[in-house]
Amino acid sequence: MDLLRHKKAAAGRGFLDDQFLIAMPGMKDDRFARSVIYICAHSDEGAMGLIINQTQQMLFPDLLVQLGIMNEQEAIRLPAHTR
Structure with a gap:
């Protein structure tokens, strides 16, 4: 579909x-x-x-880990400005 x-x-x-x-x-x-x-x-x-429309306390890499999109080791390798 x-x-x-x-x-x-x-x-x-x-x-x-x-x-x-x-x-x-x-x-x-x-x-x-x-x-x-x-x-x-x-x-x-x-x-x-x-x-x-509001800032969040959760960082984007943490959200990706929580959703199962990536694991913690992959999140650690993301650029520093995303953490």
Whole structure:
């Protein structure tokens, strides 16, 4: 299935892949208050998004390790400015 058809099918099932969530002013959850979140993946298995308008404490290489994209030894070899 090509990417466009996959995206349309996901949207038809109520998934939010490639969408932005913008917190309403009354958001009481401090984790999401005043946030703009890009939804990277959303399916029956769960969702993953990145807050794009706030700095994060987690470093990018640590995120890659946590997601299983690379192991710690590979992350150590990344350029210093990414750590």
